[in-house]
Amino acid sequence: MVGALDEREPVLLEDPIERRYAVREMRVRVHQARFRGRVIPAYQSQCTMCRLKEVRLLDAAHITSDADLLGEPAVPNGLSLCAIHHRAFDQSLVAVTPAYRIAVSPRLLTDEDGPMLTLLQGFDGVEIALPERRSHQPDPKRLARRYEEFLALAEA
Numbered sequence: 818m819v820g821a822l823d824e825r826e827p828v829l830l831e832d833p834i835e836r837r838y839a840v841r842e843m844r845v846r847v848h849q850a851r852f853r854g855r856v857i858p859a860y861q862s863q864c865t866m867c868r869l870k871e872v873r874l875l876d877a878a879h880i881t882s883d884a885d886l887l888g889e890p891a892v893p894n895g896l897s898l899c900a901i902h903h904r905a906f907d908q909s910l911v912a913v914t915p916a917y918r919i920a921v922s923p924r925l926l927t928d929e930d931g932p933m934l935t936l937l938q939g940f941d942g943v944e945i946a947l948p949e950r951r952s953h954q955p956d957p958k959r960l961a962r963r964y965e966e967f968l969a970l971a972e973a
Contacts, residue, residue: 852890853877859953860897865945866911866919869899876903880913880959892948893956905937912967915957919943920964923971 856877863870878898881888888894896913898906905911912920921941928934947954 848890849877849883852895855892856895857897859892859895859948859950860946861949863897863946864899864902865896865913865947866902866940866943867899868946871899874899876900878903878906880955880963887959892953894959896945896955901933901937909967909970911937911940912964913945913955913960914964915961917945917947917955917960919945920967922967 853876857872857875862872862875864875869875876898878896879888879890880894880896883890896906902911906913910922910925912922914920919940919942921938925934926938926941945955
């Protein structure tokens with residue numbers, strides 16, 4: 818498992834963690850704020866999956882990755898997702914079908930982990946909230962491509 822602790826090395830809880838800082842140079846997606854400013858309102862400022870309306874917890878998620886040549890910052894390539902659903906979408910734990918239905922990974926559907934997971938499992942097969950303007954609705958071809966990737970990962 819990536820990021821798992823090496824079980825051979827004991828973890829010393831009493832060992833203090835030294836505060837250290839570094840300066841980093843990073844590439845910033847300058848267009849992301851404008852993308853968010855168009856996607857979130859297109860979805861009536863709510864998560865397309867759970868309908869959460871707390872704007873501070875909403876993200877504009879790309880269907881086709883921003884790093885991909887086809888991942889343009891346009892509303893049909895975006896979904897308004899709350900932070901938890903965005904993370905699950907990016908990790909292929911949930912997907913949106915080309916028919917605008919939520920798909921939850923088989924791994925999560927068979928797991929038992931508590932109330933948050935139970936809530937997430939309940940979204941399987943539910944239709945997402947769509948933007949009113951047809952031109953703002955998610956591109957079914959992009960969703961189909963992303964859904965195929967989701968299915969391939971589920972089989973692995």
